[in-house]
Amino acid sequence: MKIHFVTGKGGVGKSLFSLALAHKLSQSSNRVILAELGEVSFFEYLFESTSPSLPFKIEQWDGHTCLKQYVKYLLKIEALYKLFFENSVTRTLVDAAPGLKELAILGKITSGPPRNMGPKIEADCLVVDAFSSGHFLALLQAPLAMAQTFRFGPMAEQSKKIIDVINDPGITQIHIVTLSEELPLTEAFELSDNLSALVSTPISFWINKFEELPVLTQACKSTPLGGYLQNKNSDQNKAINKFKSLNKNFQTIPFIYQTQIENLIFQISQTIKL
Amino acid sequence: MNDQTTFPLQKNSTQIYITLGTGGVGKTSLSAALGAHLALNNKKTLVITIDPAQRLKTTLGVTNDSGNYQVNHPDLNGYLWASLLNSKLIFDNFARKGLKNEILIEKLLKNRLYIQLSTHLSGSQEFTSLEKLLVEYESGQWDYIVLDTPPSGHAIEFLKAPEKLNRLLDEKIAKWFRDPKQGGTFFGQLLQRGTKNLLKALELLTGSEFMTELSDFFDQIQFWQEKLGVRLKKVQTLLTNSHCQFILVANQDLAKLKESLDLITQLNAQNKHVSKIIINKSKPYLLNLDFNSALCPELEPFIKKNQALYFNQSTTTKNLFPSSIDLIEIPEAPTPVSNVDDIISLSSSFIGGHFL
Numbered sequence: 359m360k361i362h363f364v365t366g367k368g369g370v371g372k373s374l375f376s377l378a379l380a381h382k383l384s385q386s387s388n389r390v391i392l393a394e395l396g397e398v399s400f401f402e403y404l405f406e407s408t409s410p411s412l413p414f415k416i417e418q419w420d421g422h423t424c425l426k427q428y429v430k431y432l433l434k435i436e437a438l439y440k441l442f443f444e445n446s447v448t449r450t451l452v453d454a455a456p457g458l459k460e461l462a463i464l465g466k467i468t469s470g471p472p473r474n475m476g477p478k479i480e481a482d483c484l485v486v487d488a489f490s491s492g493h494f495l496a497l498l499q500a501p502l503a504m505a506q507t508f509r510f511g512p513m514a515e516q517s518k519k520i521i522d523v524i525n526d527p528g529i530t531q532i533h534i535v536t537l538s539e540e541l542p543l544t545e546a547f548e549l550s551d552n553l554s555a556l557v558s559t560p561i562s563f564w565i566n567k568f569e570e571l572p573v574l575t576q577a578c579k580s581t582p583l584g585g586y587l588q589n590k591n592s593d594q595n596k597a598i599n600k601f602k603s604l605n606k607n608f609q610t611i612p613f614i615y616q617t618q619i620e621n622l623i624f625q626i627s628q629t630i631k632l
Numbered sequence: 633m634n635d636q637t638t639f640p641l642q643k644n645s646t647q648i649y650i651t652l653g654t655g656g657v658g659k660t661s662l663s664a665a666l667g668a669h670l671a672l673n674n675k676k677t678l679v680i681t682i683d684p685a686q687r688l689k690t691t692l693g694v695t696n697d698s699g700n701y702q703v704n705h706p707d708l709n710g711y712l713w714a715s716l717l718n719s720k721l722i723f724d725n726f727a728r729k730g731l732k733n734e735i736l737i738e739k740l741l742k743n744r745l746y747i748q749l750s751t752h753l754s755g756s757q758e759f760t761s762l763e764k765l766l767v768e769y770e771s772g773q774w775d776y777i778v779l780d781t782p783p784s785g786h787a788i789e790f791l792k793a794p795e796k797l798n799r800l801l802d803e804k805i806a807k808w809f810r811d812p813k814q815g816g817t818f819f820g821q822l823l824q825r826g827t828k829n830l831l832k833a834l835e836l837l838t839g840s841e842f843m844t845e846l847s848d849f850f851d852q853i854q855f856w857q858e859k860l861g862v863r864l865k866k867v868q869t870l871l872t873n874s875h876c877q878f879i880l881v882a883n884q885d886l887a888k889l890k891e892s893l894d895l896i897t898q899l900n901a902q903n904k905h906v907s908k909i910i911i912n913k914s915k916p917y918l919l920n921l922d923f924n925s926a927l928c929p930e931l932e933p934f935i936k937k938n939q940a941l942y943f944n945q946s947t948t949t950k951n952l953f954p955s956s957i958d959l960i961e962i963p964e965a966p967t968p969v970s971n972v973d974d975i976i977s978l979s980s981s982f983i984g985g986h987f988l
Contacts, residue, residue, distance in 0.1 A: 369656015369883070398788060403887040403894075449799070490655050507744050508841045541968060542656075571934070578928035583921040586966065587931075615937050617944055 359470035359529065362485045363559075365494040365549065366535035367542040371566045373400045375535050375611065376487035378626035380414045383483050390414035391481040395463060395488050395497075397421075410620055415481075421459025424466040425452060431477045460500035465516060468523035475516065491549045498524065498556055525558045532561045538568060538597035550606075561607070565597060568610035641869055644772040648765065648870070649987070650779045652787040652895065653881030654888055658912045660684045661969040662881055662962070663780035664692065664714070665978035666987065671703075671712035672979065673988055675775035680764055682717045682757060682782045689716060691971050698722055698764065705972040715764070722760040723750040730856020745849040757782040758793030762867045769870060787880075787895055791902070798864050871904055878906040883913050884945040889952055896957065907958055908985070911949060914961035915942055960985050 362383070364376045373394070380392040390413070394401055397420045426443055433439045452458055467486060469476030488494050501517035501524075508514045524530050532553060536546035550561050571591050578584040601608040612629055616622045649666060653659045660681055667679035678700060684692070694701045694716040703712040724741060727750075731737045740746050750756050758781075765779050781790045870876060878899055882892045892909055899906045919942055923935050946961075953959055962981040969975055 367656055368654060369885075373887075398891070400887055400891075403890040406890070511841060513842060539968065572930050574928070575930060578924075578931065581922070581924050581927050583918060583923055583931065584928060586918055586921055615941055617941070 359479075359481065360483045361467060361523075361530045362483070363488050363494070363530070363532045364486065364535060365488045365491060365532065367545040368490040370535045370537050370542050371611075372490070372535050373404070373487050374623070374626065375533070375564060375566060376485050377401075377412075377623045378611075378630060379533070380485040381412065381623055381627035382630045382632060383485065384413035387482045388413075389480060389482045390485065391479065391483075392416045392485045392487060393467070394418045395420070395486065400487075404619060412620070412623070414485075419463060419466060421462055422449075422452060425459060425462035427477050428462055428465055457500040457503055460497045461504055461513070461517065461520070464497065464501055464520050464524070468520050473519050473523055475519070491545055495549065495552055495556070498553070502556065521557070527558070527560050530559045532559050533564060534561060535564045535566050538565050538594045540593075543597055543600070547604075563601060563606055563608035565594075565601075565608060565610045567613040568594060569613045641866060641873065642770060642772070644769070646769050646772065646774050646777060646875065648769065648777050648779065648873075648876040649879055650765075650781060650871075650876065651879050651881055652781055652790060654787060654891065657881050657883050657888065659881045660688060660780050661975070661978065662910060662912060663778050664688065664969070664975050666879075666982055667712055667714070667776075667778045668703075668708065668972075668975050668979035669982035669987060670776045670778075671708045672976070674709070674711060675988070676711050676713075676773070677776040677778065678713045678715060678768055678774050679778045679780065680715045680717060680761060680768070681780040682719070682761055684716065684780075687968075687970050691969070691975070692716075700768075703972060705976065707976060708972075715768075717757070717761055717764060719757045719760040720750050722763060723756055726763065726860070727853075727856060730859050731852075736852060739848075740852040743845060743849050743852065745845050746852075756797075758790050759797050759864075762794060762871075763863060766863065766867055766870060787891070788898060791898070791904075794864050794867055798861065872902070874905060876905065877908070878904055880906065880909040882909060882911055884911065884949060886945075886948060889949060893952060907956070908960060909953060909957055910960045910962060912962050913964040914946065914949075915963040917964040917966050920963060958985065 360383075362379060364372050364379065366372050376392055376394075380390050384390045392414055394416065396418075399418045401416055401418075429443065430439045465476060466479070467484060470479060470481075470484075489497060501520040505514050505517040505521065534546050534550060536542045546563060550563075553559070553561060569590075571587050574584050574587065579588060598608075598610070609631060611626060614622060614625050616625060651659050651663045651666070663681060664679055667677045670677040679692075681692075681694075692701070692703055692714040694714045696716055696718050698715060698718045698721055700713045700715045702710055703714055705712075727740055727746075728737055731740065761779060761782060765777060768774060768777055781787070880892045880895060882888045889911075896906050896909075916938060919935075919938060923931065925932060950959065960981070962978070965974070965978060967974075969978060
């Protein structure tokens with residue numbers, strides 16, 4: 359099982375990139391799941407009631423449900439599980455103990471081999487449309503905090519195993535999506551530094567909405583529009599040079615003038631090189 | 633706690649705007665610009681923000697201590713103030729006020745669950761921003777307060793947070809985890825309630841170390857949970873007050889627009905007032921510039937492509953929202969907001985939007 363986490367600043371196009379990445383991965387594997395994290399679904403809004411014809415499955419994973427599935431798997435006895443989950447005390451416990459939901463989500467993501475812990479996921483490849491920068495960092499911090507805080511007990515033990523899977527470059531990969539603008543770019547580098555301090559997972563960067571601008575004549579360069587486009591071009595080049603000088607692994611994703619969503623996903627997936 | 637109970641607020645003329653929207657739509661810059669718009673009309677305005685970009689922080693002249701700072705610019709005449717929330721600090725102060733006993737305070741501040749709760753997870757930012765809003769409203773010193781809501785995956789999480797926190801502080805539930813000095817131990821209580829199995833399950837899942845921390849946590853928060861409960865109720869009253877208006881911020885992204893539409897329904901169902909939606913970066917900046925086809929013939933297909941996309945998006949947007957909602961479109965600025973002049977220039981977009 360391969361795990362691809364997709365993160366980045368809010369609004370950079372993480373979800374669309376996740377769809378395209380899942381599409382691309384479906385070419386070499388016929389069991390790809392795109393898991394969307396959180397309690398509100400973006401894809402539901404994107405596709406509305408239409409069911410898109412995509413070569414992979416889309417699922418929405420939230421903390422409560424992941425924890426529920428894990429408990430059910432662990433306790434095995436239906437009555438005990440009901441007693442555990444169908445009361446307000448447990449709900450409060452889950453809300454009060456931050457990190458627990460995050461742990462459950464990561465537990466589900468890493469439940470395949472070699473951990474083999476939890477309900478079986480029918481996929482060879484998992485694309486996780488994860489939270490934006492700060493929340494993503496908090497997600498990965500959860501098992502580390504648990505393992506450090508509570509040194510004994512099943513939670514500590516599972517936390518350590520989750521960290522091992524995330525640290526395994528043969529299994530896990532992190533994709534940071536950014537734009538060539540200064541703000542998301544700065545956030546992307548900050549996030550990458552923070553992640554590297556936390557885990558040893560390989561990180562690749564994707565500069566989204568990159569535009570090959572038309573070559574301008576001298577006459578056009580002197581117009582306000584020409585000047586603006588020149589500046590835009592120079593910002594994009596600066597972004598590329600920054601990645602090169604820092605020796606980071608990056609690719610550009612072109613801005614595509616297409617509003618039909620399935621076509622858009624397909625066209626973006628065509629530009630991804632793995 | 634009875635949900636039907638209303639907590640009267642002292643009356644004053646302060647108007648509140650709360651900006652809601654998904655991350656990355658430019659909510660913080662727009663909140664500051666709205667504040668500038670009000671200040672330029674001689675209204676004493678406070679913008680409360682959380683986690684702005686470093687540059688905006690420097691621009692507004694705020695430091696990370698939750699204090700109110702005057703924004704310096706000759707045009708603003710001292711009417712604009714800004715505050716950067718420090719969630720942990722507010723939460724700790726709240727705990728201190730409730731506990732009073734130094735030993736108990738120190739014990740609580742060291743509790744690992746408290747530390748997690750008071751930092752960025754699990755709705756504490758949402759609570760502290762609302763607590764700050766309430767304090768500033770009660771002070772009666774502002775004509776307007778603009779609250780920029782904390783970044784979250786989805787805007788609705790902001791509204792759910794107080795309810796979640798309230799549930800956590802529900803006395804009946806807190807009692808469960810508490811280890812009271814009288815009335816038996818935590819374990820004893822559980823046995824009495826015939827919930828031996830639940831305890832077993834909890835221990836199996838979390839380990840006993842975790843259960844001890846949890847029990848300590850609820851033991852220590854009992855001294856301030858009632859006060860916190862009252863504040864949360866007051867906040868709920870304030871949020872449904874006609875002085876309090878919600879403003880949604882979105883961009884041309886169709887999924888985000890649909891989410892905003894859903895949010896309007898949810899806000900209305902909770903008796904909250906929402907009448908305006910701001911579409912940020914509604915028009916790409918390059919379409920604001922004159923296109924000279926004689927000088928730039930090579931750009932013709934490029935411009936046409938952009939116009940078509942903009943026209944397409946803008947038509948969809950206009951058809952999406954009911955006419956009862958004011959749609960305020962703010963075109964993309966040439967450069968990101970980086971100083972007070974940029975904020976003031978952005979604020980001109982609010983003129984005529986009936987914010988005063």
